[in-house]
Amino acid sequence: MASLALKDCIKEISQYAILSHTWLHSAPEVTYEDWHGGEINTTHEGYRKLVNFCRVTEADHGITLGWMDSICTDKSSSAELDESIRSMYKWYQNTKLCITLLADTTSIGDVEQDRWFTRGWTLQELLAPQNLKFYQRN
Template sequence: FSHRWFNNAEPTFQDMVKGENLEGAAYEKLLGFCAKAEWHGCLLGWSDTCCIDKTSSAELQEAIRSMFNWYRNADICIVHWSDSDKGGDIATDRWFTRGWTLQELLAPTRMKFYDKCWQDFTAAPNDKDHAPMKDALCRATGIPRRDLEHFVPTTARVQEKMYWASKRRTTKIEDAAYSLMGIFDVSIPVVYGEGHLAFHRL
C-alpha cells in the first residue's frame, strides 16, 4: 500500500493488535486498501502504518532497509491519491510531495492508482503499462519514462536522483536520507535523532 499519511491519526501496529483507534478517515482508508487488495486476488496486504512495530528498533531497522525490496517483490502496489478525483490533475496530489513515496513509485513492477473515492484511474491491469498514465507521472515527477517502467537501483546518476528527491519532504529529518537507501542500493544504520548527519552518511 502506498499512500500519504493523515497526520498522526493512522492506525498503528499496537492499535491493530488491541483493536483500538479503528475509526476515522485513516482507518477507512486502510479498509479501502484491503478491499482493493482482495479484489486484485491478494491473500495478504501490507501497510507501513500498521504492519511495522515501530516500538521495536530492530524491526524498524529491518523494515526501513528492506522496504524497497518489499515493494519490488509485491504482486501489486495499490496507491491511494487522497487529494485527487478521477479525471483531475494528479500532479497536485500531495502524494507527490512525500519522501517515502518516491521509492514506492519506482520499486513496484505492477501498480494501480485510485482516487480519494477509490475509483481507479485506468482500466489497465497495470498502470505502469498504461501510456497516458506514464506520461502523467513523468510530468508530475520529472522522472524519465524508462525509470518509471523499470527502475534499477544503483549508485549511478546521483545528481539526477537527488533532484527527484529534492521536491519531496519527510516528517522526520533523517527519513530524507533513509528513504533513498533502496534507490541507491546502499544500507546505513538507522539512527533517529542524528538529524542531517544521516544525509551526510548516505
C-alpha cells in the first residue's frame, strides 16, 4: 500500500505542461544550445514565447515544470533527436496540460488560418493530450 502512495506522490510532483507551437518565421527560437550556453537574446520574440509559456503555465494553471521542444531537445545529438521524435506522442499524452499557441491568431476570426493547423507534427499534439488550452498570439 505504501508503494502506491509513493507512486501517486511522484506522479503528482512530476506533473508538467508542454507547449504545442509552430516555430517562428521572423525570429529565432531559444534552443537547447542557447539555454545551456547562456547565449539567450532576451529581446527576440522566441524568448518572449518561452517566458509567456512559463508565466501562463505557473500563474494560470499552477504547474511549475514545462517542456518545449526547442529548449529540451539537444539537436546536435542524433541519438537524442531520434529518441525525442519517437517519444513525442507519449510526452504529449502524459502531460498534465498542453498549452497550444496559435501564433498567427489575434482574434477568433483568425483561428482557421493559423499555421498551427497546417503542420503535420501538430496532429499528434492535438490528439495525444487529455487537457489542451488554446492561446492566441498575445
